[in-house]
Amino acid sequence: MYSSKRKTSLHFMTFIVFSSIFSVSRCTSKNEQSGSAGNFKIIGKIANTSDFSDVTIQVSNVQSSLASKILNLMAIKEEHPKSNGEFLIGLERGCYNMSVNKPGFRSRGFENVCVDDSAPEYDLGQVGLSIERRFVMTASLDKYVFMAGGYNAASMFSTVDILDVATGKMDVANLSKRRARGVGISVGSKAIFAGGEACESEGYSSCNISSVVDIFDIDSKTWSTTSLSAARVDLSAGVTSDGYVVFAGGANATGASNVVDIYNSASGTWSTATLPAARFGMSAIAVGTKVFFAGGSGPDGSGVTKTTRIDIFEPSTGTWAVENLSIARRYFPTVKVGTKLLFAGGQLDCWPCSPSSVVDIYDMSNGSWSTATLSNPRELLVGASDGVVAVFAGGEANGNGGMDTVDIYNSYTNTWTTSALSQARTNIAVAVNGNKAYFVGGNFGSNSFSNVIDIFDFSSKSFISSSF
Numbered sequence: 001m002y003s004s005k006r007k008t009s010l011h012f013m014t015f016i017v018f019s020s021i022f023s024v025s026r027c028t029s030k031n032e033q034s035g036s037a038g039n040f041k042i043i044g045k046i047a048n049t050s051d052f053s054d055v056t057i058q059v060s061n062v063q064s065s066l067a068s069k070i071l072n073l074m075a076i077k078e079e080h081p082k083s084n085g086e087f088l089i090g091l092e093r094g095c096y097n098m099s100v101n102k103p104g105f106r107s108r109g110f111e112n113v114c115v116d117d118s119a120p121e122y123d124l125g126q127v128g129l130s131i132e133r134r135f136v137m138t139a140s141l142d143k144y145v146f147m148a149g150g151y152n153a154a155s156m157f158s159t160v161d162i163l164d165v166a167t168g169k170m171d172v173a174n175l176s177k178r179r180a181r182g183v184g185i186s187v188g189s190k191a192i193f194a195g196g197e198a199c200e201s202e203g204y205s206s207c208n209i210s211s212v213v214d215i216f217d218i219d220s221k222t223w224s225t226t227s228l229s230a231a232r233v234d235l236s237a238g239v240t241s242d243g244y245v246v247f248a249g250g251a252n253a254t255g256a257s258n259v260v261d262i263y264n265s266a267s268g269t270w271s272t273a274t275l276p277a278a279r280f281g282m283s284a285i286a287v288g289t290k291v292f293f294a295g296g297s298g299p300d301g302s303g304v305t306k307t308t309r310i311d312i313f314e315p316s317t318g319t320w321a322v323e324n325l326s327i328a329r330r331y332f333p334t335v336k337v338g339t340k341l342l343f344a345g346g347q348l349d350c351w352p353c354s355p356s357s358v359v360d361i362y363d364m365s366n367g368s369w370s371t372a373t374l375s376n377p378r379e380l381l382v383g384a385s386d387g388v389v390a391v392f393a394g395g396e397a398n399g400n401g402g403m404d405t406v407d408i409y410n411s412y413t414n415t416w417t418t419s420a421l422s423q424a425r426t427n428i429a430v431a432v433n434g435n436k437a438y439f440v441g442g443n444f445g446s447n448s449f450s451n452v453i454d455i456f457d458f459s460s461k462s463f464i465s466s467s468f
Contacts, residue, residue, distance in 0.1 A: 060097050128451035129161050130172055134443040137184035138431035139191035141218055145431045146191045147440050148214070149179040152449040156180055156199040156207065163453075165433050175214045176225045178202075182210070183237045184429075187245050187265045191216045194247050194261075195228055195235050209233050209252055229272050230259045236293055238286035239265075244315040246291045249298075251280035256298030262315050276311050276320055281330035283343060287364065290314045292323075294343055297330045306330050306349040325360050326371060332356075333383030335390045337411035339365040342372075344392045344407070347379035355379035355397050375418050376405045382430040384437035386458040388412060393439050393454070396426040402444040408461060419463060421454050435459050 129136070133150035140146070148160040156178040162171040175193060182196025198210035211231035215224050228247060235250030235257075243265040250257045258278035262271045279298030284291060294310040306328040312321040325343055332346030343360040357377035361370045374392065381395030381403075390409040396402050404424035408417045425442035432438075439454040457464045 057098055061094050128453050129441050130170070130451070131157055131159055132449040132451040133157060133159075133180075133441055134427040134449055135180040135196075136429040136441045137179075137182050137193045137196070138429045138438075138440060139184040139186040139193070140431045140433040141186045141189075141191045141216075143433070144218070145433050145438050145440075146184065146186075146193075146216065147429065147431075147453075148175055148184060148193045149182065149196065150429075150441060151178075151180045152443075153447045155202050156197065156204065163438070165436065165438075173216070173223070175212075176223070177210065177212055179210055179212065181233045183235055183247065184431075185237045185239055185245060187239045187243060187263070189217050189219045190265070191218070192245065192263070194237065195232050195250060197233050226270070228259075228261045229270075230257060230261075232257045232259065232280070234280040236282040236284035236296075238284045238291035238293075240286050240289045240291060240315060242266075242289050242316055244289075246284075246286075246313060246315055248275050248284065248291070248293050248311075248313070249279050249282050249296060256280050256296075260313070264315075273313070273315070273318060276322070277307065277309055279307060279309075279330075281347075283332050283334040283346075285334040285336060285341065287336060287341070289316055292334065292341065294334055295325060295328065295330050295332065295346060306347070323362065326369070327356060327358055327360075329356050329358075329379075331379045333381060333392060335383040335385035335392075337385050337388060337390045337409065339363055340411065342383070342390055342409065344383060344390075345374055345378050345381050345395065355395075372409075372416065374405075374407050375416075376403065378403055378405065380426045382428050382439065384430050384432050384439075384456065386432065386435060386437075389458050389461055391437055391456050393430070393456075394421055394425055394428045394442065401446075402426040402442065406456075406463075410461070417461075422463070423450060423452050423454075425450050425452075436464075 129147060133152045136150040137148045138146060143164060143166045145163040145165060146160055150157055158175040158178045160173040160175060162173060177198040179196045179198045182194050184191065184193045186192065192213060192215050194213045196210050197207060198212060200206035209231045211228040213226045213228060215226065230252065232250030232252050235247055237245060237247045239245045245263040245265065247261040256278040257280065258275040260273040260275050262273060275293070277298060279296035282296035283294045291313050292310055293313070295307060297306055308325040308328045310323040310325060312323065328349040329346030332344055334341055334343050341362045341364065346356050348354065348356050355377045357374040359372040359374060361372060376397065378395035378397045381392050383390060383392045385391070388411055392407045394403055402425040404421040406419040406421060408419060421439065423444060425444045428442040429440040430437060431440070435458045437456040437458070439456070441450050441452070443449045455464050
């Protein structure tokens with residue numbers, strides 16, 4: 001039987017989007033009355049009120065020299081209970097300067113907030129994913145990042161959180177089924193979410209490995225569905241420069257799969273091919289007209305036997321080539337910087353055992369191989385690149401419940417540096433949009449799940465505040 005032997009340990013960075021101001025009342029002589037109470041209302045759309053546990057608001061009166069107050073948002077919630085994510089602050093009438101603060105994030109300031117009977121409202125926007133979960137499928141399309149499906153201890157979800165990276169606003173849609181551990185990818189005007197595990201209802205009843213493909217077309221703003229030729233989970237995908245999307249391998253109920261589904265975005269047609277070696281848990285990346293499928297487990301689905309194999313497929317011609325990693329492994333990312341492909345970390349060919357710190361580097365300009373080393377060995381990490389800088393984030397080692405380690409490689413200077421996620425976690429999803437990478441959700445510990453989104457800015461080569 002198929003066994004991924006993935007461990008349930010993750011934590012991700014808490015993502016706070018401070019969004020638009022709904023209404024602001026300006027100071028008048030009435031506002032400057034003292035000794036009478038008014039209200040200031042803060043609204044935030046969150047999945048769990050604990051997300052605001054360490055958020056504070058510093059308040060100073062514009063008209064007086066009194067010392068500023070520091071208010072704990074959760075204490076306010078308990079004292080003035082409102083609906084989930086809505087906080088009512090009682091203040092004396094007057095005008096205030098306020099800043100909303102969270103450790104590790106840039107403060108969000110509101111100037112000249114005037115409190116009277118009208119209770120001005122300020123919207124903090126959505127905080128991270130609408131539901132804490134792991135094994136999210138991501139796709140980047142236009143100015144949007146799609147974060148689809150996933151599961152936590154309570155249920156599997158069809159939820160699709162859609163982040164507008166220009167404004168920081170979130171919208172929510174739904175897949176046709178509750179799904180996780182499939183793959184997300186985009187081509188042309190379409191975001192595609194394929195395969196995985198699917199459940200028919202809330203909780204974990206009637207769950208099966210799925211062949212479902214949900215497709216969102218940004219031009220028509222519509223969703224449609226189709227099916228892979230075979231149901232499978234932990235499959236891998238890449239999209240070529242000439243518009244082919246290739247979904248390869250994965251696992252079915254009995255073991256590793258060798259099925260390859262090919263979507264031609266120019267003609268809108270589907271076809272199939274055969275992976276030379278059946279396996280799941282591969283790392284995939286497209287370079288030009290070819291897709292590289294590296295490592296993985298197979299063929300019996302036990303998860304014990306890993307491979308060094310890299311199958312290189314050109315869908316326009318139907319031809320395959322092969323290379324090899326220096327060490328057999330699965331559950332690792334591959335990114336491209338300059339002319340080089342970096343295959344980083346992963347789970348080694350044994351169980352249980354320590355993960356790998358090896359980074360195999362393939363220079364496509366001359367066909368040569370070299371190696372580097374991550375700062376910490378780990379598996380189930382994720383990677384992202386803008387073509388110059390590579391970022392490898394999170395993951396786990398020996399069931400340690402998730403790591404915050406981030407390794408950063410600059411191909412211009414050929415140097416490695418380190419950073420950290422805001423929360424240690426594993427089974428993170430990632431999407432690149434513009435000059436930023438979004439590290440989404442995950443878990444920390446066996447039954448603790450994250451709704452955090454960490455944002456890495458390739459321009460500054462650092463993580464930035466999640467305040468837009």
